[in-house]
Amino acid sequence: MGWFRGRVLALEGLNMEVHRGEVFGLLGPNGSGKSTAMKMILGLLRPTRGRAEVCGYRAGTIAARRQIGFLPENPYFPNFLNGAELVRYYGRLSGMGGRLLEKRIQELLEMVRLGGEAGKRPLRTYSKGMLQRAGLAGAMVGDPEILMLDEPTAGVDPAGSREIRDLILELRQRGKTVIFSSHLLEQVEDVADRVIILHRGQKLREGRLDDLLTRKKEWEVNVQGLKEEDRKELRGWLEKRGVQVVREGAPRERLEDYFLRSLPEEKRR
């Protein structure tokens, strides 16, 4: 923390395991220790106690870092570069070069929709969403096993967020492991297989989303075309069988889905 400042305990007693091929969410409010955990896995911070391993390698070693592609929170890239140059720089740092690297750059820029002229523009002219996508391309250039994304949708509009989530799902389909952190819980829900919830440096919960979120004692059925008088009869029938009606009423659509449905087709992408 610096020579004359006090020490802060950012994380305490964190035990976690991420399985190959899953999308793992690190959840928690700001200051809960999510970024600290990521930095320790990357070797940017040293733990005072304990250890971390990445694919069998000690965290922070070159071998471990070869397995990881990292996109930090709020993209901080050398803004004098353009999109293609950024990916090329990270590729070279990952030990790549020559035609193989150039081919990979083109593929990745196309994948994140920064191909063509967009990739030749300086990063300082990019929007937040474009910067995130450029950073993602940079993180993937070495074809790592694991993608670590710190708040990937922070500050990005709903359409851009949807794109990033689609990308995460695509990566999972390709067999990649994705670890991402977010404090936007509804966005995590769409993609994560398992999550860990942190608060003030401590783990509160961990598990599969289905297991954590499913209210096992309840059952939900959405119907269409049920008339008002039939609703009363249905309620009565359930109560007769000792079933407690916890909630009834028209289901609400998520605002994000409504927003995206409202946009013209071409703007949804």
Added chain:
Amino acid sequence: MAGGLACGILLLWGGVKITWEKAMTQSQRKATYGFTGPTAVAIREKLGQGLALAALGGFRGLAANALMLQAHGAWEEQQWVRVRSSLELATLLQPRAAVFWDTASWHLAWNAAVAAERYSGEPSETRRRLEARRWVEAGRSLLERGTKAVPERALLFQRLGDLYWQRLEDYQAAADCYRQAIAKGDAPPYLERFVGYALDKAGDKNGALAYFRELRAQMGTPPNPERRPEVVDREILKLEKELSGQAAPKKK
């Protein structure tokens, strides 16, 4: 622990480098004969803050040139004491710049001395001459120091010879200085004849004749025209006639 290791590396290197620096400093001084200039502490005491900072920051050349400009300005205003102090500081900062000693001696032994001789504010001619002589001596003493600071070049020895000839009329001393200048190897070709002229002017005609004969013999066959063998031949003839009591032909 990383900090401790880094400190260890630097201290270990520190011990090694002190020996290396000392050896290099001595070898540089030996190679340049005069790098034993005054310490930075002495310089700092004599200079103003700005110049000291520049000098100590490794911009001695600029600081010295600034002092030369200052001296030039003082010369235009005939402020001879300021001229002297600026020039002495310049030579202190860059003792190895022969051109500084040269200019400094010219200002003192020629310009300041002549100004003192002609100073209308002093009615006594004797006092004016004494004052002029003091400036010439100041110039001579400065040039003597210059020859020690830059001993490998002919320039300052030549200038000292000129000073003895023109300002002190000590032609024997002038001849000695010209000989020393020639021995350095970078003196202008005409200077070798000036040794003979000086000896002649000092009244040592036998010495002058012997010198010119030796010089002519050294020129070899065919002689290098740059060394003007015909002039040397003429001097030999003139001195032979003078010594044999006959009138020397007039020089054109």
Added chain:
Amino acid sequence: MMGSLRRIGAVAGNTFLEAVRQRVFAVLLVFGLILISGANYFTDFSFQEQFKFLKDLGYAAISLTGLLVGLLGATQLIPGEIERRTILTALCRPLRRWEFIVGKYLGLSILLAVMIGVMAVAVAGVLGWKEAQLIAREGSDPAVAASIRAEARDPRLIQAVILLEVKLAVVGAIAVFFSTVATSTTFVMAMTLMVYLIGHLQSVAREQWLESGEVVSWGTKFFLAGVAFLIPDFNLYNLIDEIVAGNAVAWRSTLEVVGYSGVYVAVLLAAASVVFEGRDI
């Protein structure tokens, strides 16, 4: 080994490119203007003095420009990257920390070398211009014309350029070392500048410490020893003054100083790498 070189090259190239795109070279224009305006000073003086002034001005301007670019550049290398957080995406790669340090320093050194080279060519150009001016005015005597040419085309000036490069290389390495220790760019600049100035007095401190015997107090001795151990001797580079003054300097002396500088840079980068290895980002 090849991998290391490739990664170091990538970091160095990126550092150099950043400086170019941030228009660091524009400072050369200011330098050029200073030189050209200086060429018309001292015209009342002898040609030796005029050349001396031009060379002093030229090499001092190169020194000062190089010092400023080196200081500002070095403070951006690591503290700047940490402040902008661009360092995260670099260090999370399979890139060793010492490779990052060396690559950054190399990029800065290449930048300085190119700038100094360009400035040295500009000085040579102005000296050539002055030569033409002076020969037109005073060169009717072939001996004088030859002297003027010798002053303008002194090949020893190449040694002066080399010495300037290696001096600034050491200053850059000092700045990089402080960058790994401190977080504030102002602190890094101030410390480096202080070491640069004290370095010109180091030989005095060293000689005092080695030769003073019982004359000085323990406190003073300790201080003098500290300076002698920890600060480079920048007076060794005064060979530049010798060359500019027109005196001969043996290549052996120049190469000795180059060797000393190379070892000093290596030691400073090693120490910087050790510190940086243990630093949390």
